[in-house]
Amino acid sequence: MTDILVVGGGPIGCYTAYLLARAGLSVDILEEHHRIGKPDHCTGIVGKNLFTDFDVPESLIHNRIKEFKVYSPSGIELLLPAHIEVFALDRPSLDLYLATLAQGAGARLHLETCAKNISEDSGVVTVTANQKDNKRKIKFCSKVAVLATGALSKLPYQAGLGRSPDSLGSVQVEAEVKDLNGAEIFLGRDIAPGSFAYAVGLDEHTAKIGVISRGRSRQCFENLLEHPRLKPRIIDILTEPQARRMPLGHAPSTVKGHILSVGDAAGQVKSTTGGGLYYGLKCATLLAETIIDSGGPQGFSKTRLAGYEKKWKRHFGKEIFWGKMVRDIFSDINDDQLERLVSLLNSSELKNIVNNTADYDSHQRLIIKVLSVPGMKSLLWDMARESLNHKNIMKRLGQHLRKDTEEID
Template structure:
């Protein structure tokens, strides 16, 4: 019997496996994919992630220092920083490397095999796949967005999510990341073009629904305006949870990564949090395995620790996301114009080093007098703006944003 079975070899599962094998535990990882790490993803990681989990230099496609933001009214704004705040990486290779290291430390991997059931017994867990039955002292559910395994271990999934759709394209002379804010021509919460390598790039849309259809609309627009040359292959879509599940542990079970909803709610980025929480899961399991106590009470330490690291940031960002969704397009466009005019983005990200702290970026922006003025001005003719204005004051004074406050309106 193994110490731990891990379901899923994305960043969450692979890094949990690596941490556990480093401490000498026996680990089996099961993934339904044949190619490790090959999930739809743009592969942008912030500098904090790069510093903590450095990618090999040969898998870094680029380190962009600029972005062109197109607002709903079609205007383009160029933002740049003097040194890179993020890297665009070969996500498949990056994630696979964690698995290779875990395998070198002795982790067993079963690929192209789907876990069909997880049964938690008093003294162990039974995991069945399409090809075999396995047992272990405990299980880590790292099987990503929408996994059906949570209900089998008595936990509930996150029902609030968005959908991301993405496709590879051929592009010429695009150096900057391009971001399109919601508009009729490029509909969705936001859309992007990220240059990768050899005149290729990734075009994607994140939206609450119909993201695939919205991506097609965007591609038509980009082809017509000669921004892209050719679409390479079919698009792929996958869900992104918007907030964490209620509980990420139970007897002999931990849940890590997208399955747990450990994601940045504003951008949908989840690689860094998955890796971080994989480390935390491994260290708590290490302790619990040594103490021979895998009860929910002992494993609850995992939730305490990951929430201490990223819980507040996720909650605040979730609130801000809900808030931004409510800002009328016209005001969104004005905000970007003001951000450019006052060098807000550059100043906040560069001087305060906040690229990964989305809630703080928005808080800093919203507390700027020029931004508050826009909301005040618009409150005269727009219904929702009074609410916006109130929130600005709160966010500006760094009050904790209560989730329900924003969701219920």
């Protein structure tokens, strides 16, 4: 029986496996695909912290993003200050790098191995898996199992942990482009209802182009490709469109007995942008520390393992809450309201707040400051007049703003 079974060979599963194997535990990783890092669904935008806080080398950076432009539905352009260091990294290479680290530390990687069932009995976790296109069934037993299966897997449900309460759809491709160096955000109900679409330059000639939307993601993606500000700069689409779900909000529970979840499987994602690499790697670190501290001659203590949930929520619970609040507030926004939002963001008052408060990986403070500006409040109340659902959100917002404003001041 192995000490730790990690299900999911994405970046968060591999990093967890690396930390645990490095501490001398026996670790197996199960990955359903035949290679690590593909298919690539992620834009790979990260802040400086990813390179300073974890074992991630800067050689994986494609491009430093020097400019952020936002286009309102009518085409009004807003240039956001880029004083924060933001990078586009080579996401498939990050996954490969972390998988190699894990293997170098002694973890065993099982490719083409898809976990189908998980259960725990008398302190032993059993996972049954199909290998090599269902040609072979195999059983793994471990003292602890880590579910790092991403946003879509049923395993966290089966284990009694549950999944994020909400999610958005996304479609992304890599394209050959010209004159696209920074990051550009496109707003509008035809392109990304309740969310945004984007084009991010990876180098002089290539970009990732995609939509994140509440519905109709494929249609929205087709509309994005026709956008007058984007279409003339697309030379060729280089990859098949990748469709994914992006979790909004964390799972109801992330520990049950000796089974724990981490990364997208736990909903440890910034609901504002959908970025999950920094939160996921930080939670992987907290998870590995907890597992290592809970081990002893009697095996791994369930009471100590349960402490993982408190630890990661202390770091990210409020962040995820406020990100989800922003998503709820703006999920029904129409194009006129988006125009108002963009011109508010263009005002010197809001530009000052963004300049003084923005942090790439931590948004709670910025959100609270921005939502407290009178012009923003008046926009939100106008939105609330049009929808009962929005009135309820505004009630919740008022309660939490009062409480958390004191905390950040």
